[in-house]
Amino acid sequence: MTLESKTPSGPIEERWLEHRDHLKLVAPNNRRKFTVIVVGSGLAGGSCAASLGEQGYNVKCLCFHDSPRRAHSIAAQGGINASKNYKNDGDSHWRLFYDTIKGGDFRSRESNTYRLAELSVNIIDQAVAQGVPFAREYGGLLDNRSFGGVQVSRTFYARGQTGQQLLLGAYQALARQIDRGTVEMLSRHEMLDLVVDDGRAVGIVTRHLVTGEVRSHAAHAVVLATGGYSNVYFLSTNAKGSNATAIWRAHRRGAYFANPCYTQIHPTCIPQSGDYQSKLTLMSESLRNDGRIWVPASENEERPPGRIPKDERDYYLERKYPSFGNLVPRDVASRNAKHVVDEGRGVGPLKNGVYLDFSDAIERLGRDAIEARYGNLFEMYERITGEDPYQVPMRIFPAPHYTMGGLWVDYNLMTTIPGLFAIGEANFSDHGANRLGASALMQGLADGYFIAPYTVANYLADHLGEAVDGRTEAFERTEEEIGERIAKLVAADGDRTVDHFHRELGRVVWEECGMSRDAEGLRKALEKIPALRDEYWAHAKVVGTGEEPNAELERAGRVADFFELAELMCIDALQRDESCGGHFREEHQTPEGEALRDDEEFSFVSAWEHTDDLANPRLHREPLEFELVEPSQRSYK
Amino acid sequence: MRLKLKIWRQEGPDTAGRLVDYTLDDVNEHASFLEMLDVLNEKLVLAGERPVTFEHDCREGICGSCGMMINGQAHGPHARTTACQLHLRHFRDGDTVQIEPWRASAFPVVRDLMVDRGAFDRIIQAGGYISVNTGAAPEANLIPVPRKDADDAFDAATCIGCGACVAQCPNGAAQLFTSAKTSHLALLPQGQPERWQRVVDMVDRMEKEGFGSCTNHRECQAVCPKGISIDWIARMNRDYLTAKVKGVERHHSQD
Numbered sequence: 001m002t003l004e005s006k007t008p009s010g011p012i013e014e015r016w017l018e019h020r021d022h023l024k025l026v027a028p029n030n031r032r033k034f035t036v037i038v039v040g041s042g043l044a045g046g047s048c049a050a051s052l053g054e055q056g057y058n059v060k061c062l063c064f065h066d067s068p069r070r071a072h073s074i075a076a077q078g079g080i081n082a083s084k085n086y087k088n089d090g091d092s093h094w095r096l097f098y099d100t101i102k103g104g105d106f107r108s109r110e111s112n113t114y115r116l117a118e119l120s121v122n123i124i125d126q127a128v129a130q131g132v133p134f135a136r137e138y139g140g141l142l143d144n145r146s147f148g149g150v151q152v153s154r155t156f157y158a159r160g161q162t163g164q165q166l167l168l169g170a171y172q173a174l175a176r177q178i179d180r181g182t183v184e185m186l187s188r189h190e191m192l193d194l195v196v197d198d199g200r201a202v203g204i205v206t207r208h209l210v211t212g213e214v215r216s217h218a219a220h221a222v223v224l225a226t227g228g229y230s231n232v233y234f235l236s237t238n239a240k241g242s243n244a245t246a247i248w249r250a251h252r253r254g255a256y257f258a259n260p261c262y263t264q265i266h267p268t269c270i271p272q273s274g275d276y277q278s279k280l281t282l283m284s285e286s287l288r289n290d291g292r293i294w295v296p297a298s299e300n301e302e303r304p305p306g307r308i309p310k311d312e313r314d315y316y317l318e319r320k321y322p323s324f325g326n327l328v329p330r331d332v333a334s335r336n337a338k339h340v341v342d343e344g345r346g347v348g349p350l351k352n353g354v355y356l357d358f359s360d361a362i363e364r365l366g367r368d369a370i371e372a373r374y375g376n377l378f379e380m381y382e383r384i385t386g387e388d389p390y391q392v393p394m395r396i397f398p399a400p401h402y403t404m405g406g407l408w409v410d411y412n413l414m415t416t417i418p419g420l421f422a423i424g425e426a427n428f429s430d431h432g433a434n435r436l437g438a439s440a441l442m443q444g445l446a447d448g449y450f451i452a453p454y455t456v457a458n459y460l461a462d463h464l465g466e467a468v469d470g471r472t473e474a475f476e477r478t479e480e481e482i483g484e485r486i487a488k489l490v491a492a493d494g495d496r497t498v499d500h501f502h503r504e505l506g507r508v509v510w511e512e513c514g515m516s517r518d519a520e521g522l523r524k525a526l527e528k529i530p531a532l533r534d535e536y537w538a539h540a541k542v543v544g545t546g547e548e549p550n551a552e553l554e555r556a557g558r559v560a561d562f563f564e565l566a567e568l569m570c571i572d573a574l575q576r577d578e579s580c581g582g583h584f585r586e587e588h589q590t591p592e593g594e595a596l597r598d599d600e601e602f603s604f605v606s607a608w609e610h611t612d613d614l615a616n617p618r619l620h621r622e623p624l625e626f627e628l629v630e631p632s633q634r635s636y637k
Numbered sequence: 638m639r640l641k642l643k644i645w646r647q648e649g650p651d652t653a654g655r656l657v658d659y660t661l662d663d664v665n666e667h668a669s670f671l672e673m674l675d676v677l678n679e680k681l682v683l684a685g686e687r688p689v690t691f692e693h694d695c696r697e698g699i700c701g702s703c704g705m706m707i708n709g710q711a712h713g714p715h716a717r718t719t720a721c722q723l724h725l726r727h728f729r730d731g732d733t734v735q736i737e738p739w740r741a742s743a744f745p746v747v748r749d750l751m752v753d754r755g756a757f758d759r760i761i762q763a764g765g766y767i768s769v770n771t772g773a774a775p776e777a778n779l780i781p782v783p784r785k786d787a788d789d790a791f792d793a794a795t796c797i798g799c800g801a802c803v804a805q806c807p808n809g810a811a812q813l814f815t816s817a818k819t820s821h822l823a824l825l826p827q828g829q830p831e832r833w834q835r836v837v838d839m840v841d842r843m844e845k846e847g848f849g850s851c852t853n854h855r856e857c858q859a860v861c862p863k864g865i866s867i868d869w870i871a872r873m874n875r876d877y878l879t880a881k882v883k884g885v886e887r888h889h890s891q892d
Contacts, residue, residue: 051771066692067758069798070700086778122774129774131767131825133791140781158791164699165794172766179762187755210747239694276668278675279696380698383715383722386667449771497679543682549690549748552682 003256003607003622006410007111012628013093016115019411023454024461031056034460035468037204037219039191039246041068043163043441044424045225046170047448053177055453057460060217061174062189064209064241064554069171072227072239073444076163077284077377078147079155080127080441082120087144091152093117098629100439103149103329104404104432105581105597106631107262107605109624111411116430116439119446124156126449130169134158147437148285149329149636155438160284160377166441170448190554192482194222194250194420197474201420205475205482209554212547214482218470220463221419221456224250225448228403228425230263232562232569233514234506236400237269237282243558244565247407247426255415256607256620258408258428260565261573264435264582265515266401267333270384270394271353280399281384283356284377285437288326288333290361290370291394293317295354299344305355305393316340320592324636331434331582331595332636334398338515339593341397353395362390398515402440404431404582405572408607408622412455413447416607421456423447428605433581486546489556494539498556501536505559508532509566513573518586522574529570530615533563567614575619578602590633599631638666638730642677644689645737650745650753656735670713670723671696671703691750698722698862701797704804705750706737711801711860719799719862739804743811743847754800756846757814763842764835765818767827786824793821795863802857802865808849813857815843816873817865823876833880834888840877841887 008015026034034057038049041063049061063071083096096117101108124142128134134156135143144153158165177183188209195203195216203218229244230236251257268283294315296308316336318325326333337354340346347353362370367390371378378389385395407415407422409429414421424444431439469475512525536559544550579588579595580602588596605622640661647654661680664673671693678688694702698719705720707713713723728734736750744752782790794817802813819836822828828835851870858867 047771054770065694065700065702066754067701067798069758070694070702072695072700075695075697075699084777121777122772124777125774126769126771128777128780129767129769129827131790131794131822131827133787133794133821133825136782136784136787138784140783140787141778161699161795164797165791168794172761173769173771175758175762176766176768178758185758187758239700240696241694273667274665276665276672276676278669278672281697379717380722383698383718384669384724386724386726453771495683497682499675499679541682543685544687549751551690552688 001416003408003620004410005109005622006412007109008411012110012114015111016118020454023458026457026461026464028056030464032058033464034058035060035219036221036223036456037062037217038223038225039204040071040225040227041174042071042073042225042227042424043167043170043444044448045223046071046167046174047445048223048225048423048452049183050170050173050177051449051453052456053180053182056182059177059183060186060219061183062186062191062206064188064190066187068174068185068187069168071167072242073167073441074164075239076441077160077282078286079145079157079162079438080123080166081147081154081438082124082156082442083117083154084121084124086142087153089152091154095152096120096154099150100430100436101432101629102634103436104434105595105634106432106626107580107624108430108432110626110628112429116443116446119450120442122450123442123445127166127169130173132158132165132169145286145289146327148288148327148333149436157286160374163441166445191246192249192557193478194253195475195478196253196417197472200418202468203470203475205478207486210549212545212550214479214486216470216475216479218468218475220460220466220468221421223421223423223452223456224407224426225423226426228406229562229565230400230403232506232566233400233510234502235272235277235280237266237280240279243561245558245561247422248561248565250407250415250417250420252610253417254610255417255420256408256609257405257568258605258607259405259572260569260608261513261576261583262404262433262581263400264330264402264404265334265398267330267337267398268356268396269399270381271348271350271397273350281380282399282401283381283394283396285330287356287374287377290373291326291356291358292360293326293354293356295340295345295347305347305357314345321636328636329434329436331584334515335584337398348395353397355393356396357393358389359393400514402435404428404433404435408605412458413452414455414459419459421452423452433583485557486553489553490542490544490546492540492542492556494541496539496541498540498542498552498559501532501540502559502562504532505529505563505566509569513570516584516586517573519574522570525570526567526574529563529567536560536563564614568608568617571617572606572608575606576602594634597631603631638664638725640664640673640728641733643733643735646689646749647746649748654746664725666726668725669696669721670707670725671721673725689750690748693721696721699797701799704739704799704801706739706804708735711739711805712862717862717864739800741803741809743809744800744803754798756848757798757800759846760811760815760839760842761818764831764838767822768831780826782825790821790824793817793824793865793869796865797863799862801860801862803848805856805860806849807854807856808852810851811843811848812851812870812873813861813865813867815839816869819873819876820869832876833883833885836873836876837880837885837887840873
């Protein structure tokens with residue numbers, strides 16, 4: 001199968017409109033004849049389900065939570081980008097596009113990224129109309145702040161809870177459609193498999209997380225909006241429930257998986273404090289606007305931070321990158337933090353962090369101004385660490401946060417399985433090898449509000465008059481397979497918990513396929529992961545049955561899928577014998593230690609096809625062509 | 638540190654529950670409350686026993702999934718903190734900690750500490766939104782919003798829908814939750830067209846869901862992890878009364 005990206009040509013600013021003008025339509029009176037399943041209710045899924053419902057489609061939306069409002073988009077803190085140029089500082093769609101392409105280290109499609117920039121402004125309009133309480137200036141107009149990797153202020157925010165407020169906007173739009181009966185909300189349902197019949201996605205199989213009922217749902221199209229896979233590392237900033245099962249099962253059914261090794265390690269998280277730790281907590285990147293990052297100039301520094309004179313501190317980002325300073329992109333900030341900690345200059349009881357210091361900003365602007373900007377983040381930090389960041393510098397360290405990789409999709413956000421779409425973090429599309437801050441909310445909502453509703457209709461238009469039927473052989477077979485898998489998982493009666501294995505897996509992936517990678521380590525990981533996976537199936541222990549609420553069983557299935565995905569990540573990382581963005585291969589760096597791309601050999605999207613042998617997936621390459629921007633060595637000096 | 642736990646165990650909505658004693662001899666004081674339950678659950682699993690069912694997800698205090706009565710207090714002893722953000726350093730070595738699910742007739746127990754909060758979703762579905770279809774929005778800066786109004790709306794909008802307010806209320810009332818949403822939207826110019834209808838429909842739905850009445854105990858405000866003020870309840874009551882005086886009737890279709 002050849003990959004057809006369906007990327008339009010022509011002047012960049014006209015591509016999406018031109019493309020949209022030629023997508024097929026479904027007439028209003030025919031829309032209710034189509035059933036569309038949307039899996040996930042975060043920013044991408046919630047906005048997509050609501051928008052399709054408004055248009056009159058028959059939508060089924062699923063989430064594994066008790067309420068669609070709890071999806072992990074809710075935890076996004078910092079903000080959402082839009083090229084409104086309200087600050088009159090030279091912003092434009094072009095600049096947002098350019099920053100995103102450059103930030104992604106020239107590993108994303110120009111057409112997709114430009115469309116994202118173009119739609120960013122509509123998202124802000126939509127959110128404001130829904131009542132999202134963005135920060136405002138005294139004149140009553142919207143406020144902006146700046147974020148890493150850019151030189152304009154284009155980030156809209158709602159204190160440190162932008163994700164929550166945007167999600168509530170989408171959730172409320174969804175609630176309105178549930179009330180109107182266009183969306184059927186299936187809470188506490190987990191998708192366990194995709195049903196493919198005659199090469200097309202025709203539905204899914206779910207498990208009800210309270211009763212355990214396994215059930216088929218037939219549809220004309222399926223949209224996956226199930227987020228990313230950072231929890232493969234066990235410790236990440238993702239919610240505990242975030243998982244890759246939906247996209248992984250779809251991959252096993254034929255959807256290609258693109259760039260699995262592109263993972264983002266976020267620079268500003270609270271360092272790990274012990275073995276009991278269940279997750280890592282992000283401190284918004286916006287803190288880098290006013291906080292200064294430093295470590296002691298020398299190793300073996302024992303003094304508390306306040307006692308270390310300024311000239312014995314190393315503000316290493318300001319020193320190495322004078323023009324961007326503390327606001328370099330995430331991958332650069334993360335690698336530099338790792339570097340100074342590896343040198344033995346880490347801070348805190350475990351020497352596993354760097355300082356993020358607000359004392360200068362407090363002196364300059366006053367405590368009240370800092371409190372107004374970051375109050376809730378400071379509170380959260382204090383709750384977790386027991387330290388007051390108004391008095392002592394925060395301690396931060398990078399942690400897995402976002403995955404740029406995901407299901408391969410064409411310009412219409414359709415996967416390689418006709419009728420199966422992937423939106424938001426679940427797809428691979430817009431961020432290349434590194435995502436810029438405040439771009440995830442933008443992409444999720446652009447996909448859900450303004451792209452999928454058009455492109456899903458385009459697919460449906462060809463299937464008018466076709467009935468859906470959940471009792472075909474394909475459904476029965478898939479249901480049976482899921483039944484067998486659940487039976488196998490609940491029968492697991494070994495001597496170690498699922499979490500034990502998940503931690504072990506996470507450790508391997510973090511060590512060998514985390515902030516930096518090399519061929520030797522990746523080869524080691526590719527031996528360890530399958531061995532550990534075999535051990536998992538032989539020695540994990542799950543209690544309880546499949547016919548009741550059973551969190552252990554849920555986790556056991558998700559971890560089994562993470563084991564397979566982890567192997568693909570390492571295969572991809574090994575194959576990509578260059579550094580780019582978040583994928584940093586030790587063998588390929590500039591004399592200054594920056595990521596060194598190899599455009600000759602690797603200017604392509606790696607799209608992996610599942611085969612019967614997990615160790616030998618088939619690689620397909622989608623060449624990346626740059627007509628508008630010249631790929632260059634990123635420089636933030 | 639060492640903790641003695643008394644945890645409510647209940648198989649299902651129709652079975653009787655009881656408090657069961659557990660002891661953890663060596664938990665780290667820097668662990669979070671839910672991490673302590675993780676430690677307990679791993680021990681239970683290895684012993685072949687059914688782990689404690691509790692809801693959780695983000696563990697950053699924002700998704701609203703977790704919620705439990707800890708020594709009789711919703712989310713435990715630390716003000717403005719969800720159970721997931723509560724750390725064991727707020728307890729003393731040797732303490733006994735009693736953990737129970739939310740207790741409210743509108744939130745039936747599903748299992749152990751997990752309850753059904755679907756009623757909250759249904760209150761929002763009754764009108765907790767602004768009716769604007771995707772694509773129909775005007776330019777974002779067309780309507781200025783006085784900063785004070787925007788800030789107040791934000792304060793009300795920070796509700797995470799955890800249900801602590803209901804659980805702590807002696808009457809099991811949902812006024813704090815409902816008024817936070819009606820007020821968030823009523824404070825914004827975009828929310829005006831549906832303001833009166835919204836408050837009538839949401840209050841009506843709230844009553845139908847079996848929540849109790851508000852008799853000003855103020856417990857809700859005291860335990861709200863987001864510090865949502867009972868002032869919003871007064872505001873909702875005012876709006877409700879105004880709507881009634883205006884003759885607004887419930888138009889909500891689904892009963």
